Amino acid sequence: MEQFDTALVLSRVLTSGVVMSIEKNDRELPALERLLTKRTRRSKAILVNSRSAAVHAALTGQDIGHGDTAELPAAATGRDRAFVDWVGVTATAPADGAAPAPAFDLITLTPENAADLASAAADATAPTLVVDLTGLGFGPAAAVLTDDAGVWTRGERLKIFGAFDLRTMWTQEEAEPGLAPGVQFNYRLSPLVAACARMALAQAGTRSAEKTGDTPR
Amino acid sequence: MITDFPSSPLALPDPADLTAELAEFGGAAMIPKEVRRTIFPVITKEDVFNLLLAQRSDAAKVVDGFAEEYRAYVGARRALPTASGTSSLHLALVGAGVQPGDEVIVPAFTFIATAQAVVAAKAIPVFVDIDPLTYCMSPEAAAAAITDRARALMPVHVHGLPADVPALRALADRHGLALVEDASHAHSAKIGDRVAGSFGDAAGQSLMADKNFPLGGEGGIAFFDSDEGYDRAADYLERHGIDYGMSWVAGAFGSSQLKRLPYYDAIRARNASLLAAALRETGLFTPPHVPEGHTHAYNMYRIGLDPAAVDLGDLPVWAVKEAVHELLTAEGVPAREWQNTPIPCHLPFRERSGFGNGYPFTLNPAAVRDHAPTDFPTIVAMLESTVVLCRELRSPVEWERVSRYADAFRKVAARPDAIRKLVAEREYVRPYEKAARLG
Numbered sequence: 001m002e003q004f005d006t007a008l009v010l011s012r013v014l015t016s017g018v019v020m021s022i023e024k025n026d027r028e029l030p031a032l033e034r035l036l037t038k039r040t041r042r043s044k045a046i047l048v049n050s051r052s053a054a055v056h057a058a059l060t061g062q063d064i065g066h067g068d069t070a071e072l073p074a075a076a077t078g079r080d081r082a083f084v085d086w087v088g089v090t091a092t093a094p095a096d097g098a099a100p101a102p103a104f105d106l107i108t109l110t111p112e113n114a115a116d117l118a119s120a121a122a123d124a125t126a127p128t129l130v131v132d133l134t135g136l137g138f139g140p141a142a143a144v145l146t147d148d149a150g151v152w153t154r155g156e157r158l159k160i161f162g163a164f165d166l167r168t169m170w171t172q173e174e175a176e177p178g179l180a181p182g183v184q185f186n187y188r189l190s191p192l193v194a195a196c197a198r199m200a201l202a203q204a205g206t207r208s209a210e211k212t213g214d215t216p217r
Numbered sequence: 218m219i220t221d222f223p224s225s226p227l228a229l230p231d232p233a234d235l236t237a238e239l240a241e242f243g244g245a246a247m248i249p250k251e252v253r254r255t256i257f258p259v260i261t262k263e264d265v266f267n268l269l270l271a272q273r274s275d276a277a278k279v280v281d282g283f284a285e286e287y288r289a290y291v292g293a294r295r296a297l298p299t300a301s302g303t304s305s306l307h308l309a310l311v312g313a314g315v316q317p318g319d320e321v322i323v324p325a326f327t328f329i330a331t332a333q334a335v336v337a338a339k340a341i342p343v344f345v346d347i348d349p350l351t352y353c354m355s356p357e358a359a360a361a362a363i364t365d366r367a368r369a370l371m372p373v374h375v376h377g378l379p380a381d382v383p384a385l386r387a388l389a390d391r392h393g394l395a396l397v398e399d400a401s402h403a404h405s406a407k408i409g410d411r412v413a414g415s416f417g418d419a420a421g422q423s424l425m426a427d428k429n430f431p432l433g434g435e436g437g438i439a440f441f442d443s444d445e446g447y448d449r450a451a452d453y454l455e456r457h458g459i460d461y462g463m464s465w466v467a468g469a470f471g472s473s474q475l476k477r478l479p480y481y482d483a484i485r486a487r488n489a490s491l492l493a494a495a496l497r498e499t500g501l502f503t504p505p506h507v508p509e510g511h512t513h514a515y516n517m518y519r520i521g522l523d524p525a526a527v528d529l530g531d532l533p534v535w536a537v538k539e540a541v542h543e544l545l546t547a548e549g550v551p552a553r554e555w556q557n558t559p560i561p562c563h564l565p566f567r568e569r570s571g572f573g574n575g576y577p578f579t580l581n582p583a584a585v586r587d588h589a590p591t592d593f594p595t596i597v598a599m600l601e602s603t604v605v606l607c608r609e610l611r612s613p614v615e616w617e618r619v620s621r622y623a624d625a626f627r628k629v630a631a632r633p634d635a636i637r638k639l640v641a642e643r644e645y646v647r648p649y650e651k652a653a654r655l656g
């Protein structure tokens with residue numbers, strides 16, 4: 001992204017005065033969520049402040065926690081694996097002869113491949129999709145995309161002041177049993193960072209299979 | 218308009234407003250609806266310019282540059298910039314040597330993140346009561362909670378007032394415990410000349426956008442009193458693949474704001490003292506207690522109630538508090554409860570699923586308790602007899618605004634009849650009988 005465009009986005013958000021992630025008037029985080037859900041064709045997005053936070057939310061969202069096992073995607077790095085181990089989840093390999101069935105897929109975006117998000121998301125088949133936005137250049141940022149409302153709910157609950165806590169006037173009482181938060185982190189993404197990431201993604205546009213005549217680059 | 222500039226000025230204080238009918242009963246509000254918004258944080262041309270400039274620098278340099286400037290300001294030995302206050306507290310505990318299954322003694326009155334950071338470090342929070350004057354961790358209660366598995370004391374400089382560090386340090390030393398500060402409310406708070414964040418073996422501090430020193434979104438910083446502590450925390454992040462890094466956007470904003478922090482601090486101190494003088498005149502209200510030699514940062518301003526002083530001593534104090542809260546809100550004073558029950562009574566500490574399957578609570582079942590609010594009588598008494606102001610003292614809150622807040626308290630205190638009427642008519646409940654609220 002051009003520095004001028006980043007400058008414009010930063011100035012716009014700073015001028016609005018709304019820079020707090022838990023502010024009712026914030027429009028930046030919902031806007032990034034919309035762009036990501038649209039581009040990945042998933043119904044729900046959980047925004048977080050790092051790649052490891054997204055891996056954590058993808059697992060917690062599926063109720064995979066300490067003492068459980070999960071298959072990791074081939075794209076998982078040594079660092080990702082160390083993190084999953086820290087969470088207390090044991091990585092497993094696909095059963096002999098079985099096709100890989102990871103708990104989440106993993107896409108690492110950079111300015112160079114940002115346009116390929118749509119096609120990469122279309123190829124992803126795991127129940128959740130982790131998109132690492134850090135490489136776009138605005139600091140640690142990531143998202144979990146899913147079509148499963150339960151995954152979204154539990155994933156958001158991993159964040160102190162996640163979507164839930166805001167909707168319930170900051171109470172954590174929950175009508176549905178089994179949805180009480182456990183350990184929680186401040187995995188909230190800043191609106192300023194979200195606004196820059198969204199601009200970078202919007203400018204990268206899409207190079208989806210349809211648009212490029214079935215030759216995703 | 219996209220700007221955060223106020224839409225109209227606030228009228229200057231007027232003595233006639235003090236005796237006008239209460240807004241609750243149809244009178245004019247002390248602070249009219251159109252001018253209630255308190256803009257925070259202050260964002261200047263300089264902030265915007267510095268952020269734009271930061272784009273041309275290496276991201277790591279921007280973040281490290283901020284951390285170094287702020288470390289020097291606080292007077293800590295080492296600093297590790299983070300994505301949030303919660304992550305900074307997690308790292309402070311790790312740096313102080315806290316291990317899975319260890320017990321960390323925390324006040325039961327704080328923000329939930331203090332205790333969640335202990336769980337993040339895979340340790341067990343052991344909750345204790347507070348001091349009735351400072352509302353910070355009671356050294357006596359902490360002493361009574363120390364067991365063989367205790368590893369650290371974690372006081373919170375709550376509302377911005379430093380905890381009793383000399384007593385807690387002595388207690389920690391006697392038992393070989395680490396002292397880890399939660400300085401999230403206490404930017405520029407002091408004991409003598411020393412700044413909060415530099416008292417303990419390690420400290421964590423939130424720099425999120427609603428704190429006295431905000432980084433334009435989310436941010437935090439961990440401080441360490443030793444190179445070993447810093448190294449332990451830094452190695453931990455590497456070894457476990459945890460990404461707690463601060464964005465350069467936050468770092469750049471922080472460097473810019475840091476230059477104005479002394480100004481913000483001065484405005485809050487001025488507003489706090491103006492309000493304290495007004496509250497003392499009312500009888501009903503009492504300002505925060507500040508021990509000799511302590512500098513309160515007034516991230517929050519907790520106001521006490523003394524119903525007997527206005528002949529309401531026969532009513533339950535929590536009902537008087539609810540009525541006062543209602544009357545103040547109607548006048549346009551955004552008074553808050555800020556916590557209505559002790560932290561162990563929140564869902565995550567009642568259910569204790571932790572990372573899943575009860576971990577890390579399963580590591581040390583003897584440290585785990587089911588708590589009722591009344592296990593912490595001083596906290597309950599405080600919650601039942603106080604209301605809180607938050608942004609209302611901060612820059613750019615100008616003289617006429619804080620004067621109007623003061624007048625709203627005067628106006629309400631002059632009407633015990635109205636308070637009595639509301640208590641009789643409404644069905645108020647005790648704070649902890651409502652659903653636990655985070656803020």
Ligand SMILES: Cc1ncc(COP(=O)(O)O)c(C=O)c1O
Pocket residue numbers: 186301302303304327328330331373399401402422423424425436437
């Ligand atoms: C006392 C206290 N500790 C910790 C935190 C957590 O900080 P953060 O929200 O930046 O993670 C906060 C505030 O949010 C707080 O008030």
